[in-house]
Amino acid sequence: MKLSTYILRRAAMLVPVLLGVLVLIFVIAYVIPADPARAWAGPRARAEQVEALRERYHLDDPLHIQIYTYLKNVILHFDLGVSPTTGRPVRDDLKAFFPATFELALCAFLLAIALGIPLGVISALRRNRAADHFSRVVALTGVSTPLFWLALVLQFLFYFKLGWLPAMGRSTIEITRYTGFMLIDSVLNWNWSAFGDAAIHMILPAATLAFYSMGYLVRITRGSMLEVLEAEYVVTAKAKGLPRRVVIYRHALKNAIIPPLTVLGVEFGWLLGGTVLLEAIFAWPGMGRYAAGSIVMVDLPAVVGYTLIVALIMLLCNLVVDIMYSVIDPRIRVGGKRR
Amino acid sequence: MRIPGAALFSSRYRLLQKRLHPITKEWGLTFYVLRHSKLAVIGGFIALAFIIIALFGSLFAPYDPISANIQDRFQPPSASHPLGTDTMGRDVMSRMLAGAQHSIKAGLIVLAIAVPLGVLLGGIAGLFGGWVDEVIMRITDMFLAFPSLVLAMAFSAALGPSLFNAMIALSIVWWPMYARLVRGQALAVRETSYVEAARSRGASNFHIMFKHILPNCLSPILVTLTLDMGWVITAAASLSFLGFGAQPPIPEWGRMVSDGRIYMLRAWWMSVFPGLGIMFVVLGFNLLGDGIRDSLDPKLRRLTEVTWKREKTSSSSTD
Numbered sequence: 001m002k003l004s005t006y007i008l009r010r011a012a013m014l015v016p017v018l019l020g021v022l023v024l025i026f027v028i029a030y031v032i033p034a035d036p037a038r039a040w041a042g043p044r045a046r047a048e049q050v051e052a053l054r055e056r057y058h059l060d061d062p063l064h065i066q067i068y069t070y071l072k073n074v075i076l077h078f079d080l081g082v083s084p085t086t087g088r089p090v091r092d093d094l095k096a097f098f099p100a101t102f103e104l105a106l107c108a109f110l111l112a113i114a115l116g117i118p119l120g121v122i123s124a125l126r127r128n129r130a131a132d133h134f135s136r137v138v139a140l141t142g143v144s145t146p147l148f149w150l151a152l153v154l155q156f157l158f159y160f161k162l163g164w165l166p167a168m169g170r171s172t173i174e175i176t177r178y179t180g181f182m183l184i185d186s187v188l189n190w191n192w193s194a195f196g197d198a199a200i201h202m203i204l205p206a207a208t209l210a211f212y213s214m215g216y217l218v219r220i221t222r223g224s225m226l227e228v229l230e231a232e233y234v235v236t237a238k239a240k241g242l243p244r245r246v247v248i249y250r251h252a253l254k255n256a257i258i259p260p261l262t263v264l265g266v267e268f269g270w271l272l273g274g275t276v277l278l279e280a281i282f283a284w285p286g287m288g289r290y291a292a293g294s295i296v297m298v299d300l301p302a303v304v305g306y307t308l309i310v311a312l313i314m315l316l317c318n319l320v321v322d323i324m325y326s327v328i329d330p331r332i333r334v335g336g337k338r339r
Numbered sequence: 340m341r342i343p344g345a346a347l348f349s350s351r352y353r354l355l356q357k358r359l360h361p362i363t364k365e366w367g368l369t370f371y372v373l374r375h376s377k378l379a380v381i382g383g384f385i386a387l388a389f390i391i392i393a394l395f396g397s398l399f400a401p402y403d404p405i406s407a408n409i410q411d412r413f414q415p416p417s418a419s420h421p422l423g424t425d426t427m428g429r430d431v432m433s434r435m436l437a438g439a440q441h442s443i444k445a446g447l448i449v450l451a452i453a454v455p456l457g458v459l460l461g462g463i464a465g466l467f468g469g470w471v472d473e474v475i476m477r478i479t480d481m482f483l484a485f486p487s488l489v490l491a492m493a494f495s496a497a498l499g500p501s502l503f504n505a506m507i508a509l510s511i512v513w514w515p516m517y518a519r520l521v522r523g524q525a526l527a528v529r530e531t532s533y534v535e536a537a538r539s540r541g542a543s544n545f546h547i548m549f550k551h552i553l554p555n556c557l558s559p560i561l562v563t564l565t566l567d568m569g570w571v572i573t574a575a576a577s578l579s580f581l582g583f584g585a586q587p588p589i590p591e592w593g594r595m596v597s598d599g600r601i602y603m604l605r606a607w608w609m610s611v612f613p614g615l616g617i618m619f620v621v622l623g624f625n626l627l628g629d630g631i632r633d634s635l636d637p638k639l640r641r642l643t644e645v646t647w648k649r650e651k652t653s654s655s656s657t658d
Contacts (some may be wrong), residue, residue, distance in 0.1 A: 021479035028497050142624040146573050149596050149614030150578045156603050173575075273486020277577055292581060295496045298456065302494060311484040 081301035099180025101286035120221025142215020265321035379630020385623025394434035438590035457517025465525025565628035569621035
């Protein structure tokens with residue numbers, strides 16, 4: 001199978017899964033015991049007001065009609081409905097909140113990769129020595145620490161006690177928004193103080209968010225590297241008298257990198273989910289906080305919109321990983337199905 | 340119909356089965372390897388201590404974990420209150436001792452629902468293949484397309500916030516991983532010659548599932564299970580932290596971290612100790628899980644088997 005055919009085929013598989021995600025979330029919303037219209041209208045609303053809301057959001061329609069109407073609006077007008085709690089179109093809300101979350105998740109993601117993979121490799125190369133023990137402790141604490149607690153403790157230490165880093169929100173310096181990504185916009189504005197401010201606000205949330213993924217990556221990279229270092233082709237390469245550097249980079253690392261690579265897609269999705277916890281603590285004006293608030297308010301259009309976006313990103317990540325995987329290891333494409 | 344020469348066939352089949360024996364045949368060796376890993380033993384002790392605290396903790400609690408005692412509020416850690424007191428003057432240590440049971444309950448209930456469900460569906464998908472496999476795996480994909488925490492939040496919001504509903508919500512999002520795991524294993528085992536041999540003897544799908552596929556899935560499941568125990572505890576605490584799980588005055592650890600959040604400057608001990616508790620327990624399960632994984636590693640097992648057998652024979656000769 002050619003690479004392009006493979007990509008197209010995998011991309012086409014996204015459609016039914018996304019559709020399934022939509023159905024699933026509608027089913028959850030449908031079986032919900034609470035009455036959403038009553039929650040939206042507030043405790044003092046009159047019965048007619050609740051009824052009007054119910055009418056307006058087609059809450060009394062059967063499930064399949066609701067899904068059909070929603071899909072029609074999404075596909076024809078790219079319309080995700082109007083949020084009953086903010087009173088604004090969900091599309092606009094998500095557009096406003098998405099960059100902050102994505103920027104945070106991306107920074108954490110890059111941080112986790114930049115620290116996790118090298119630490120894992122070093123740990124494997126220096127097995128049972130000080131460096132190995134150190135990175136194993138880091139990795140183990142990383143995967144064991146509850147994210148929300150770490151966020152509170154770091155906030156307490158670096159903001160309240162030491163006063164080194166800001167603990168809340170994003171940069172407040174006014175700059176022209178091009179992309180919504182603070183770090184990129186400030187560079188585009190050629191405003192370095194804004195860039196510094198954006199970066200300094202990013203440190204605590206991104207470091208907290210990255211901690212778990214980093215630990216996980218260290219563990220996976222270390223395990224896979226150790227396995228590869230014992231493989232026969234590495235032994236052969238060493239026996240041939242190749243320099244250690246060449247053996248490590250060209251023979252070992254290239255093969256050892258596949259397992260960490262495959263978890264990256266899932267990991268990014270996990271980071272996006274983790275923002276729901278973190279944004280509440282760091283007052284980060286992003287999609288996660290919006291989602292958490294919407295879930296509490298039974299704001300169905302907002303929740304459905306959010307889950308669709310997140311599910312789409314996660315599926316795309318997995319697609320990218322699969323493509324990368326098949327570029328590195330063409331057997332997967334040829335075999336057709338991965339097991 | 341019985342084939343003539345089935346005896347010959349079945350002895351060959353036994354031989355194959357023995358060579359590829361799953362861990363169910365060698366619990367002794369597994370335990371031996373485990374016992375000789377220092378970290379696994381530490382992890383095991385932490386997990387065990389946690390379970391004991393969960394079972395009997397409320398008996399040891401020096402103060403009442405629920406009722407308020409306003410004149411003692413915000414006491415820093417001291418001899419009479421080793422971990423301090425909270426906004427209502429309740430002893431943090433007593434609350435933690437009494438609250439451990441909620442975390443372990445969450446872990447056990449979620450895994451007790453999610454694992455059998457995932458194993459069953461994954462086993463069916465792997466064993467039957469074809470459209471059954473396709474349908475089950477697409478449903479699994481759907482569930483895995485969400486970040487699990489968000490999906491669990493949605494479910495627990497839909498069910499209404501309570502600790503029990505949070506557990507149900509977590510079980511609903513947890514099974515797909517096991518379904519994937521078991522399916523992959525089932526696909527591999529299905530092609531082995533001993534399953535082929537069993538089939539040719541006329542073994543039913545039921546027999547193959549329970550005698551061949553499940554025992555072979557046991558070691559990866561066991562490892563994932565132990566590691567997941569820590570994960571579920573964190574996830575349940577996260578849900579409680581966000582307000583979807585345990586409701587006050589239940590002394591659930593995640594909830595306690597969340598309750599202490601706004602008093603961080605005045606009384607850091609309110610949040611810090613319950614969080615440390617979660618971290619410690621999860622660490623214990625992680626160490627234990629790593630140990631179990633290592634002890635199921637065929638290479639290490641074969642290396643240790645020699646000393647194990649030697650010790651076994653020497654101890655039986657001294658008896």
